[in-house]
Amino acid sequence: MSQPMLAAVTTADAIREQAALLFFERGYDATTLRQVAAAVGIKVSSLYNHIESKEQLLLSVMGGVMDDLLALQKVAVSQDVDVIDRLIAVLDCHIRFSASRAREVFIGNSELRSLPTDARAKVIAKRREYERRIQDLIVEAGREGKAVVLDARLHTYSIVAKGTHVASWYRPAGALSMDRIINIYAKAALRELSVNDADTRVDGWPAAA
Amino acid sequence: MSQPMLAAVTTADAIREQAALLFFERGYDATTLRQVAAAVGIKVSSLYNHIESKEQLLLSVMGGVMDDLLALQKVAVSQDVDVIDRLIAVLDCHIRFSASRAREVFIGNSELRSLPTDARAKVIAKRREYERRIQDLIVEAGREGKAVVLDARLHTYSIVAKGTHVASWYRPAGALSMDRIINIYAKAALRELSVNDADTRVDGWPAAA
Amino acid sequence: MSQPMLAAVTTADAIREQAALLFFERGYDATTLRQVAAAVGIKVSSLYNHIESKEQLLLSVMGGVMDDLLALQKVAVSQDVDVIDRLIAVLDCHIRFSASRAREVFIGNSELRSLPTDARAKVIAKRREYERRIQDLIVEAGREGKAVVLDARLHTYSIVAKGTHVASWYRPAGALSMDRIINIYAKAALRELSVNDADTRVDGWPAAA
Amino acid sequence: MSQPMLAAVTTADAIREQAALLFFERGYDATTLRQVAAAVGIKVSSLYNHIESKEQLLLSVMGGVMDDLLALQKVAVSQDVDVIDRLIAVLDCHIRFSASRAREVFIGNSELRSLPTDARAKVIAKRREYERRIQDLIVEAGREGKAVVLDARLHTYSIVAKGTHVASWYRPAGALSMDRIINIYAKAALRELSVNDADTRVDGWPAAA
DNA sequence: CATGAATGAGTCTTCATTCAT
DNA sequence: AATGAATGAAGACTCATTCAT
Numbered sequence: 001m002s003q004p005m006l007a008a009v010t011t012a013d014a015i016r017e018q019a020a021l022l023f024f025e026r027g028y029d030a031t032t033l034r035q036v037a038a039a040v041g042i043k044v045s046s047l048y049n050h051i052e053s054k055e056q057l058l059l060s061v062m063g064g065v066m067d068d069l070l071a072l073q074k075v076a077v078s079q080d081v082d083v084i085d086r087l088i089a090v091l092d093c094h095i096r097f098s099a100s101r102a103r104e105v106f107i108g109n110s111e112l113r114s115l116p117t118d119a120r121a122k123v124i125a126k127r128r129e130y131e132r133r134i135q136d137l138i139v140e141a142g143r144e145g146k147a148v149v150l151d152a153r154l155h156t157y158s159i160v161a162k163g164t165h166v167a168s169w170y171r172p173a174g175a176l177s178m179d180r181i182i183n184i185y186a187k188a189a190l191r192e193l194s195v196n197d198a199d200t201r202v203d204g205w206p207a208a209a
Numbered sequence: 210m211s212q213p214m215l216a217a218v219t220t221a222d223a224i225r226e227q228a229a230l231l232f233f234e235r236g237y238d239a240t241t242l243r244q245v246a247a248a249v250g251i252k253v254s255s256l257y258n259h260i261e262s263k264e265q266l267l268l269s270v271m272g273g274v275m276d277d278l279l280a281l282q283k284v285a286v287s288q289d290v291d292v293i294d295r296l297i298a299v300l301d302c303h304i305r306f307s308a309s310r311a312r313e314v315f316i317g318n319s320e321l322r323s324l325p326t327d328a329r330a331k332v333i334a335k336r337r338e339y340e341r342r343i344q345d346l347i348v349e350a351g352r353e354g355k356a357v358v359l360d361a362r363l364h365t366y367s368i369v370a371k372g373t374h375v376a377s378w379y380r381p382a383g384a385l386s387m388d389r390i391i392n393i394y395a396k397a398a399l400r401e402l403s404v405n406d407a408d409t410r411v412d413g414w415p416a417a418a
Numbered sequence: 419m420s421q422p423m424l425a426a427v428t429t430a431d432a433i434r435e436q437a438a439l440l441f442f443e444r445g446y447d448a449t450t451l452r453q454v455a456a457a458v459g460i461k462v463s464s465l466y467n468h469i470e471s472k473e474q475l476l477l478s479v480m481g482g483v484m485d486d487l488l489a490l491q492k493v494a495v496s497q498d499v500d501v502i503d504r505l506i507a508v509l510d511c512h513i514r515f516s517a518s519r520a521r522e523v524f525i526g527n528s529e530l531r532s533l534p535t536d537a538r539a540k541v542i543a544k545r546r547e548y549e550r551r552i553q554d555l556i557v558e559a560g561r562e563g564k565a566v567v568l569d570a571r572l573h574t575y576s577i578v579a580k581g582t583h584v585a586s587w588y589r590p591a592g593a594l595s596m597d598r599i600i601n602i603y604a605k606a607a608l609r610e611l612s613v614n615d616a617d618t619r620v621d622g623w624p625a626a627a
Numbered sequence: 628m629s630q631p632m633l634a635a636v637t638t639a640d641a642i643r644e645q646a647a648l649l650f651f652e653r654g655y656d657a658t659t660l661r662q663v664a665a666a667v668g669i670k671v672s673s674l675y676n677h678i679e680s681k682e683q684l685l686l687s688v689m690g691g692v693m694d695d696l697l698a699l700q701k702v703a704v705s706q707d708v709d710v711i712d713r714l715i716a717v718l719d720c721h722i723r724f725s726a727s728r729a730r731e732v733f734i735g736n737s738e739l740r741s742l743p744t745d746a747r748a749k750v751i752a753k754r755r756e757y758e759r760r761i762q763d764l765i766v767e768a769g770r771e772g773k774a775v776v777l778d779a780r781l782h783t784y785s786i787v788a789k790g791t792h793v794a795s796w797y798r799p800a801g802a803l804s805m806d807r808i809i810n811i812y813a814k815a816a817l818r819e820l821s822v823n824d825a826d827t828r829v830d831g832w833p834a835a836a
Numbered sequence: 837c838a839t840g841a842a843t844g845a846g847t848c849t850t851c852a853t854t855c856a857t
Numbered sequence: 858a859a860t861g862a863a864t865g866a867a868g869a870c871t872c873a874t875t876c877a878t
Contacts, residue, residue: 029238447656583788
């Protein structure tokens with residue numbers, strides 16, 4: 001009823017879905033379990049047949065995001081192709097993920113501080129690993145003379161920031177198609193690194209795969 | 210003690226300062242007026258001799274940020290120089306502000322939704338105006354053939370995102386000096402727009418002023 | 419596992435057993451039906467196939483205690499022997515019961531107030547009857563010059579109190595054997611009443627039976 | 628207002644008083660903070676201006692009881708008189724305290740298990756110390772041939788039990804005066820130990836002091 | 837019989853806010 | 858100005874109980 005497109009099979013799924021929506025819209029602290037329950041169509045106490053606590057609910061919402069993202073990035077990074085092509089793959093992965101799972105990504109960014117200390121630490125570690133891989137690629141490209149690196153870390157931040165930003169406004173029904181967004185941001189990133197034929201590389205990209 | 214340079218003269222100032230710190234660290238919802246009072250060294254009820262409400266406190270913390278930012282941007286934009294130089298000035302303004310007033314900027318980004326509807330609307334309008342000016346500059350540069358614009362809005366977002374990101378991690382004592390960060394991000398932005406001699410333009414910039 | 423000797427045959431029995439254990443350890447109010455269910459190895463809802471309500475469970479745990487005790491006391495009181503011998507029999511009965519069914523006795527003492535009003539009234543009536551019989555014996559002994567009674571009621575309380583106390587600490591595996599405890603407390607009670615040859619009477623007691 | 632005799636000066640005192648009353652009547656678990664607040668004549672949330680938590684309230688109610696009791700007992704034990712006189716003094720102290728502060732003593736006995744583990748451990752240690760002193764006196768009396776000891780520990784329990792029991796029913800307005808109760812129970816205790824002239828010793832007791 | 841799920845009632849606790857002093 | 862106390866509103870969570878499967 002409340003999920004026209006994605007009918008949640010389990011009540012537990014429905015709870016996670018609605019919670020994600022509400023956490024995204026109002027923030028974790030400002031979201032009441034009453035609101036979550038109402039959105040699902042059950043009473044607050046019934047919630048506890050499916051979740052352990054509000055904190056656990058947040059965890060399960062943020063849950064796999066970083067793992068999924070790391071897994072996808074791994075694939076992109078591991079391809080046996082040119083650095084630039086791997087970089088493009090990583091960019092594609094980054095923006096596509098940030099857009100297609102915008103809500104979770106956004107929550108993952110904004111509600112880190114609502115997480116219990118140990119869980120937060122784990123997520124932060126994954127985040128660092130994720131950024132490190134991007135940075136490594138940038139350094140490699142620089143070393144091979146295929147990019148003019150100003151500051152590897154800041155270039156990385158610049159890329160990461162694009163994803164964070166996209167996650168805050170992307171809507172499937174928006175004016176810009178996801179592929180177009182990815183295409184432009186990938187070009188922008190390569191340009192920022194002064195990669196030769198940045199635009200062409202991006203447009204001809206999946207070809208090499 | 211927590212503000213080495215700017216010792217708050219008024220109690221009201223101290224409150225705003227500590228509130229900013231706490232809102233930044235834990236978020237508006239998760240911050241208690243008790244915590245603010247404790248940080249200032251007074252009791253909760255005494256707070257109300259200086260503030261009207263928690264919401265008003267948030268407003269006064271986020272208060273001038275957008276106004277100040279718009280004012281600074283205005284100066285940058287109004288200079289009677291080359292588009293690219295104006296763009297650089299705007300970039301400098303953007304990153305410098307995002308870094309030097311990181312906490313307020315961060316709160317302004319993350320706690321928009323905690324604002325009462327009308328206040329939120331006003332801030333959003335200012336935000337749009339701010340972004341519009343950047344976008345206009347990009348469009349102008351593109352029209353004059355001094356930049357190869359892929360999508361003016363996305364380029365704008367890319368720039369804005371850098372500031373948002375910087376506001377989340379910049380510390381005065383950090384490894385990177387503010388000027389260096391600005392220098393690199395300005396180059397990155399010009400490169401992203403395929404501006405000729407991007408790096409040189411940035412390095413030689415204030416000269417024209 | 420928790421009942422080495424008396425393995426509960428019925429699930430209903432197991433429930434009563436575990437409930438008794440938990441009520442004893444944590445009190446009725448502090449005991450959760452979930453805990454009872456867990457102790458039995460079933461789920462909470464399954465409990466209701468065997469009990470009517472938590473209150474009824476308490477009732478059935480406290481259930482027969484007073485009836486059983488009264489019945490045993492009846493036998494002791496009705497013997498056709500010397501008052502002192504009957505008193506000793508009653509003392510034996512009292513302490514033996516308090517020790518051998520310590521948990522139920524303890525619960526019966528401490529959870530009276532958790533009982534619904536009418537049930538509580540019934541138990542209290544039985545209690546009074548029980549104490550009255552002891553008191554009557556004391557009075558009789560006094561009248562016959564076989565005891566020096568200070569205050570029949572207080573002597574009765576003194577005896578009752580010993581049982582209550584024993585019920586709170588007696589463990590079958592403890593240092594003192596049950597028979598020894600009974601022997602000593604019986605002597606103490608007779609001594610308290612200044613019965614002649616108190617110790618000898620107790621030691622030679624079952625002889626007369 | 629609600630305490631005709633003992634007008635509590637502080638609100639905090641009133642809370643402790645009413646809490647003691649309610650904990651005594653219905654038990655800690657069955658007592659609601661709402662009830663406590665209502666009894667005091669304030670709202671539940673106001674309670675928290677005076678207490679830290681329900682558990683702390685229990686602690687502060689049970690608070691000094693054992694300390695006070697130990698202090699009084701110390702005085703009785705330390706007198707430079709005959710063992711039997713010291714024993715009588717200790718008995719007087721025990722029963723008098725159990726009666727005059729019946730509610731607190733009762734709560735201290737019945738709600739031990741509601742205490743957090745560490746607090747419970749402390750109270751239990753004090754209890755043991757208290758009982759040990761009684762037992763030492765009994766042993767001493769036995770060694771000096773002034774008492775015929777059956778089992779020092781059980782005699783101690785017998786005495787302790789009388790106090791516990793008294794605390795459960797004593798009312799200042801009751802039929803038996805406190806002094807009479809003390810007198811009888813002291814005699815009963817000495818008789819139980821086969822002390823010579825038990826009754827006379829008790830009746831002539833304070834004389835030696 | 838056993839159980840997963842639902843739920844109304846109620847628990848302790850926190851918080852922003854007010855007001856008399 | 859500062860504060861102790863009071864309070865309405867709300868929040869997360871628990872529990873005994875019911876019912877369909």
